[in-house]
Amino acid sequence: MAHLPSRSLLLRQVRLRSLTCALLAGLTLLAADPTPAVAQGGQDPGPWPVRMGRPGDELPPGRRGTPNIHVLSHVPLGGFLHVADVEIEQEESRPFVYVSKRFHPTGFDVVSVADPENAEVIYSWRIEDSELHQGSGALDGRYFKHDGRYYYVQSVQFGQGGPDGDLGAIVFDVTGLPDASKVREVGRIREPDVPGGFHNIFMYKHSDGRPLLFTTTRSRYAHVYDMARFVEGDTDGALVARIANPETPYWALSGGDGFWHDFYVGFDAPTGQDRFWGGGSGGYFVFDITDLDEPRLLISITGVSGVNWGHTFTPTPDGRFAVGETEYQYAPLRIFDVGQAMDAGRATLSRPAAAWTANWRNLAHNHEMRWPFVFVAAYEDGFQVFNMFDPYRPITWGYYDTYAGPHESRGENNVNTGAWGVDVRNSDGLIVVSDMVTGLWVFRMEGFEGWNGNAWGMPNTSSAQDWERGPVAQAGRY
DSSP: OOOOOOHHHHHHHHHHHHHHHHHHHHHHHHHSOOSOOOOSSSSOOOSOOTTOOOTTOOOOSSOOBOTTEEEEEEEOOOSTTOEEEEEEOSOTTSOEEEEEEBSSSOEEEEEEOSSGGGOEEEEEEEOTTGGGOOSOEEEEEEEEEETTEEEEEEEEEOOTTSTTTTEEEEEEEOTTTTOGGGOEEEEEEEOTTSOSOOSOEEEEEOTTSOEEEEEOOSSSEEEEEEHHHHHTTOOTTOEEEEEEOOOOGGGGTTTSOOOEEEEEEEEETTTTEEEEEEEEBTEEEEEEOSSTTSOEEEEEEESOTTOSBOOOEEEOTTSSEEEEOOOSTTOOEEEEEHHHHHHTTOSEEOOOSEEEOSOTTSOOOOEEEETTEEEEEOBTTOEEEEEOSSTTSOEEEEEEOOOOSOTTTTSTTOOOOSEEEEEEETTTTEEEEEETTTEEEEEEETTOSOOOGGGGTSOSOSSSOOTTTOHHHHHOOO
């Protein structure tokens, strides 16, 4: 693990590189197709890079993490770049972790953490004729509960030239776990008019009671599916809304079109609104989706130095601040003061309030907010935690290096290797991290025995859903 720079040095580096990266991002846009790639050379990520260790290999002697981060389990799940995102069920009586497996053979694994110190794979699913499929395959997974049953949704992205180019997600009934024989496929979500699959998905219990699946598509629209309708057999009527990526000046550089990449959906307790927080072409955007028939844009974060395309976008439980990721080397996670802009009646925001990075040479990826902590899957820098109690001065709180390979193993300026996804079980604070090379990791952090936002003077809202009571009751009093 590289030595962390001092705060003053870090801030100077971030300022300098924000200007450099803005220029590089603009030049890149002129030279390359900005459309997010679906295929990566078919269902084969290629050979292991020179000097790349195998999953499970130990790193050279030296400190691997901070003393407050404890490894409980490591399940290799091996294969170079074969591990994608991770999802943990929130009920301790259902100790199941879902790990997406990309490229051939693509599918997902279910890992039991009933004994967190002895995690084990209890079920694996792979798509039929996997070797014939093109593209990344299984990338993102989410579970939900409806009418007393539990379901898992696996997103996929397959390219043209092979089967299932129009397939976006596959839905499974996983109520019978840990009995693997009781897992059954419910149905498949296809979009023949928008082929290319769903790169990212998010499940949300809307304030009107519906379990909703939000998906990216290979168009400017995020699709919204009523999963109650879907699992009850109304597959044709499941698509209930579309949310457009707003037009921005960036569209001219992107060929006159836009795309979503990732989003978070949550209940905003202060206003009583269901809100969609999306990253995509042009930057980041916040919508009021209380009335899904008429999504209303609340604020656009555009024109930010070094940000032409937003990636992961996650708000604090009170919606006052948000953390935005941008997918290129040297980019820090930026923290935006959304509440101040809204209070002032502003419809746009173009400057971050602060920034955080584990190592300026690399790039942080997906993250989970459990305020004041932000749990980060930071690619080459492994699992990281920072504290944003003071959002203008975020500080690194802990880390553990899950990645066993060298810098830029996939080529110059490509640091997209290592920790991909992270999730947190709120009831007891169990943390799971998926690493693209080394597999699944199970952690605990000292002083973090669980999370309820009300205990911090915040609404009790996060990516974890209360499938029984809904988001209004879940938010609670604060």
